[in-house]
Amino acid sequence: MRIAYQYKLRPTNEQAEKIDRTLDMLRCQYNYMLAERFNWWEQNRCSINACPLICHLPELKDRPTRFSQQKSLTQLKVDRPWYKEIHSQVLQEVPKRVELAFDRWLKGDVNGKRLGKPRFKGKGQYKTFTYPQFKQHHFVNNKVKLSKIGDVKVIVHRPIPDGFSINTVSVTIKSNGYFVTFSLEDKSVPEIQPDIRGGKMVGIDVGLIDFFVTSDNESVPAPKYLRKSEGKLKSAQRKVSRRKKGSKRRQKAIKQLAKKHRKVADTRKDFHFKTANNLLSKYDIIAVEKLNIKGMAKSRLAKSVHDAGWGQFNTILTNKAVSLRDMKSAAPLKEAKAGQLIVEVKPHGTSVECSRCGHKVTKTLAQRQHNCPNCNLSIGRDLNAAINIKNRAKVLIEDLLPPIKFETEKGTQLSL
Incomplete structure (x- = not known):
């Protein structure tokens, strides 16, 4: 059985700065790898459905794949040494996300439904990074050890169930702070089959x-949370519209508006x-x-x-x-x-x-x-x-x- 538990993080100012810098560098690399795939698609696709019997065909380029883009990360750390601040497996998750978004656009999902064209992520839009391999002893005494970041304090509002092991760890930034999500698994828990014949x-x-x-x-009855909060949301939205674009006061007003929407x-x-x-x-x-x-x-x-x-x-x-x-x-x-x-x-x-x-x-x-x-x-x-x-x-x-x-x-x- 697999479940996910999410806890709130209490990082220090230095740790929060490292998380923000990591997210921004991952965002830049995501945009670069997505641009590589768009360039390949533009140079290899044909806009016409017929051509003469004798014509010149340009040399087709190799399609960027998840593994080919992962190999380029070694040279990336040579050309840009500041990327050494990011754990290697966290950086390798970026090509995986790019391939997933690109294939869902061209091929579609499991049901064959195609999604929209992937977009480049602006500043603050890349909000999650993942450690695909995590050791159990790195989460003890209400602290989680995140490689290249340090031991970060965790508010454990509920304990992890006995018998479950941690597979992956994801760090997410939201409007109300930083959060960590543990993907837990216990293979000893059997699958529960529904009672089809005699069930209520x-x-x-x-x-x-x-x-x-x-x-x-x-x-x-329908709770209508959005309708009940419209007055406060309108007031917060007016503050954002009155602030000068690019100013710190506008950024502060945007955070206040995001917190109300999050609530x-x-x-x-x-x-x-x-x-x-x-x-x-x-x-x-x-x-x-x-x-x-x-x-x-x-x-x-x-x-x-x-x-x-x-x-x-x-x-x-x-x-x-x-x-x-x-x-x-x-x-x-x-x-x-x-x-x-x-x-x-x-x-x-x-x-x-x-x-x-x-x-x-x-x-x-x-x-x-x-x-x-x-x-x-x-x-x-x-x-x-x-x-x-x-x-x-x-x-x-x-x-x-x-x-x-x-x-x-x-x-x-x-x-x-």
């Missing part, structure tokens, strides 16, 4: 008035984790809608959709449980901390279709009650949608379950 099941319908409504008629994001994330844990403690199978959140975030309800944070909530659920699409794939199941199953269903028609008879009842967004003229069912709009989500998830699970075989008194085999 629920369907949830997310919304903007209620964060979600379950098929058991339980609701959680909104942290409180929302805390709410998502607590809500997800509450759901996972009650149910074994949770059915959710596979929403097009990016498309909804471009509508007139964009601010409310961002404030709700449905995408982050779904990510937390799927990280703690097993997704049905993982069980259908040929790949081995990922580890599930909670031992539950998440089922994603198509959202089309869940609010229109009647959960009792299947009759379609069209309604506007303002109509919050479902009244079916066919079977006289009268329930809340969101509750009706949650029941439909649960019913659709049952159909998907039944297709996955193997038949149960048993023998009769006469010796014949039957299956259900």
Whole structure:
């Protein structure tokens, strides 16, 4: 099992200066290696789809790879000796990040979805560096030993579980300070398989008035953290706009604005984790809608959709449980901390279709009650949608379950 623990760092002024300088040098090297790949792409691509039978073809250049760029780091330290201040493995992580961003643009991710063109990082935009190999005895007495930086004090608000070993360590700078993230692993912890056949099941319908409504008629109101903090955020934004660009007062105002945004994001994330844990403690199978959140975030309800944070909530659920699409794939199941199953269903028609008879009842967004003229069912709009989500998830699970075989008194085999 793999988990990640994040703690806050309390570096000295000298250590904080080393971290900032390390991040800035890594940023410059990231931009340089990304420019190498862009130059190769521009010089080797062809903008036309036809050419004469006899034509001159320029000599193609070798494509920069992660390993070829890592080899160049040796000469980099000769030409620029100040790069010796950075640990070699931390510096080798830069070509890895460049290759990942570049390949996702050209080839796409695991699902074949291509991302946007990578951008050069401006000052202050490179915020994390990683030690890929870390020894356990370098984290003792509330201090972590970071190579080339020193022993940095850590606020250990919760101890590392027994049996877990530290694989990698990442240092991140945020608006509210420096943080360290430990990637922990314990191979002795077995994978927890969800109880598909006899588990307790629920369907949830997310919304903007209620964060979600379950098929058991339980609701959680939407906290609307961004809406409640708009006054303070507007005041902080005005201070930034009034300051002269490039001045220290503007930098100070930007930090104050970033802290307020960070507080909104942290409180929302805390709410998502607590809500997800509450759901996972009650149910074994949770059915959710596979929403097009990016498309909804471009509508007139964009601010409310961002404030709700449905995408982050779904990510937390799927990280703690097993997704049905993982069980259908040929790949081995990922580890599930909670031992539950998440089922994603198509959202089309869940609010229109009647959960009792299947009759379609069209309604506007303002109509919050479902009244079916066919079977006289009268329930809340969101509750009706949650029941439909649960019913659709049952159909998907039944297709996955193997038949149960048993023998009769006469010796014949039957299956259900």
